[in-house]
Amino acid sequence: MIAKELFKGTIRTIVLQLLAKHHKMYGYEIMQTIEKKSDGKIKLTFGSLYPILHKLESEGLIYSETENIGKRVRKYYILTQKGVKEKDSKVLEIKEFINTLNQLLDSGGLIHA
Amino acid sequence: MHNLNDSQIDIISKKINEQCLKSFAFSDELLDHVCCRVEQLMENGSSFESALKQTSHLYQGNEIKKIKKNFKIIFNYSGYINSFFIYASLLFYLGSWIFHWGQTDWIGLVAYILISVLLFRYTLLFYSDNNLKFKKPLVILSTIGFILFFVGYLKRFLWLNYGFIGQNVMPLMLFSWLTISIAGLIYLKALFPEKRNRLLYLIGIMQVVLACLSLSTFIFPSTMHYIPIYATLIIFINILSFLILFVIKAKGKSFLKLIIVSSSFMVFLYTPNKAITSGNNYKVQFEVEAKEDVQYSKLYLYLNYYKYGKETLVLYKKTDSLYSSGVIKFSGGNLTMSYTVLKDSLNLYDVLHNSKIEKKELKLNQADTLFSLTYNSNFNP
Numbered sequence: 261m262i263a264k265e266l267f268k269g270t271i272r273t274i275v276l277q278l279l280a281k282h283h284k285m286y287g288y289e290i291m292q293t294i295e296k297k298s299d300g301k302i303k304l305t306f307g308s309l310y311p312i313l314h315k316l317e318s319e320g321l322i323y324s325e326t327e328n329i330g331k332r333v334r335k336y337y338i339l340t341q342k343g344v345k346e347k348d349s350k351v352l353e354i355k356e357f358i359n360t361l362n363q364l365l366d367s368g369g370l371i372h373a
Numbered sequence: 374m375h376n377l378n379d380s381q382i383d384i385i386s387k388k389i390n391e392q393c394l395k396s397f398a399f400s401d402e403l404l405d406h407v408c409c410r411v412e413q414l415m416e417n418g419s420s421f422e423s424a425l426k427q428t429s430h431l432y433q434g435n436e437i438k439k440i441k442k443n444f445k446i447i448f449n450y451s452g453y454i455n456s457f458f459i460y461a462s463l464l465f466y467l468g469s470w471i472f473h474w475g476q477t478d479w480i481g482l483v484a485y486i487l488i489s490v491l492l493f494r495y496t497l498l499f500y501s502d503n504n505l506k507f508k509k510p511l512v513i514l515s516t517i518g519f520i521l522f523f524v525g526y527l528k529r530f531l532w533l534n535y536g537f538i539g540q541n542v543m544p545l546m547l548f549s550w551l552t553i554s555i556a557g558l559i560y561l562k563a564l565f566p567e568k569r570n571r572l573l574y575l576i577g578i579m580q581v582v583l584a585c586l587s588l589s590t591f592i593f594p595s596t597m598h599y600i601p602i603y604a605t606l607i608i609f610i611n612i613l614s615f616l617i618l619f620v621i622k623a624k625g626k627s628f629l630k631l632i633i634v635s636s637s638f639m640v641f642l643y644t645p646n647k648a649i650t651s652g653n654n655y656k657v658q659f660e661v662e663a664k665e666d667v668q669y670s671k672l673y674l675y676l677n678y679y680k681y682g683k684e685t686l687v688l689y690k691k692t693d694s695l696y697s698s699g700v701i702k703f704s705g706g707n708l709t710m711s712y713t714v715l716k717d718s719l720n721l722y723d724v725l726h727n728s729k730i731e732k733k734e735l736k737l738n739q740a741d742t743l744f745s746l747t748y749n750s751n752f753n754p
Contacts, residue, residue, distance in 0.1 A: 288405065288406050288409040307439045307440035311443045311444040314399075329405070330379055330382060331379045331383065332382050332386075332404050334405050335401065
């Protein structure tokens with residue numbers, strides 16, 4: 261398991277990236293996909309994911325569609341054009357950050373300091 | 374994939390509703406989420422009852438509280454509420470000045486109420502935050518600041534129908550400013566225990582210094598004729614600080630904004646009535662002689678110093694026909710004022726701007742004056 265503090269700032273980008281690849285997803289599906297793709301190392305909770313989804317929606321980065329499944333309502337989230345742009349820039353930013361971390365950690369910069 | 378039937382969904386829905394989630398923003402999604410989890414567990418061989426039991430932690434009270442708290446943090450609701458109170462109070466105060474030019478009225482009272490509500494809100498926030506460093510001093514100082522501010526503005530606004538009373542109002546307000554600005558510095562220390570945010574600290578320290586400077590005019594009366602300079606300096610620094618806080622992103626800036634706005638209100642409240650002109654301290658007393666035999670125990674003297682402010686004085690009965698005010702201290706001289714004497718306690722602004730009420734003028738141009746005025750009952754509106 262990866263400590264929450266380490267991936268906290270990246271959840272928004274991870275969600276945007278997933279929605280870019282899967283067109284539309286609902287909350288539980290997003291959680292399961294993240295857990296599966298990270299081999300169980302990143303586990304989100306209901307309380308950490310849904311407020312982020314609502315925040316992204318309020319910022320116009322995603323929008324939602326509802327579907328009735330029997331007696332329950334399922335809310336699907338879909339990326340907007342603004343969301344695609346945000347995703348692209350944030351993914352780049354994170355990749356740069358990972359590269360910097362790799363440089364610092366692998367080249368001995370931090371370990372031998 | 375196992376799909377839950379309607380009666381199973383009803384059972385889950387009932388369980389969630391038992392946790393009083395009717396007003397919960399995510400109730401539909403929580404129901405779907407729990408249903409999905411139950412379906413997945415049933416797919417792996419659990420019975421419905423067992424799956425239901427295993428998912429119950431998702432909708433327990435504590436979990437919901439955590440979600441709501443997380444929601445508030447992500448959406449920064451607290452920040453929006455604080456900003457709403459600050460900007461609404463500024464608007465009301467501005468309205469008060471536009472409509473009644475520096476005179477107390479209900480619009481100004483609303484501005485003060487909004488600020489005091491926000492002060493009280495901070496006291497509650499400090500009290501309820503168990504992780505807050507220096508919680509005790511913050512709660513004590515913000516409570517004192519709130520009480521002094523609250524009592525101060527009530528005395529100011531509710532006295533004689535929005536009249537003005539100089540006694541004790543400003544010391545109360547200024548002590549309130551000092552306590553909340555010290556609380557502001559402690560709050561910054563609590564928010565940034567290791568890394569100092571120099572700009573925020575500078576703004577916080579300036580507020581403490583300015584509050585001390587303002588209080589010094591009470592402790593050292595000789596400094597009273599510097600009040601116009603102090604007021605200009607305070608307003609300049611406050612506008613600059615507010616603009617900086619408006620631009621930067623930082624924790625704790627709302628509390629600093631609150632201190633700045635409340636101190637600006639105090640300065641506007643204080644200055645017109647005290648900074649009359651530079652010069653010596655004058656002691657003035659007003660006596661009113663009633664032309665006819667009147668039975669009232671007191672009369673009201675409504676004074677308009679024009680651009681320097683307005684105030685109502687109570688005149689107490691001394692003899693059958695003579696009423697007298699207490700000794701009033703002025704800093705300055707050569708002051709022209711208009712006045713009227715009435716038997717009723719009325720809204721000062723309405724009295725002074727009512728053309729039907731006769732007003733006379735008098736000039737304060739020498740120290741230690743006893744003004745002898747007359748009361749005519751025909752003047753009463």
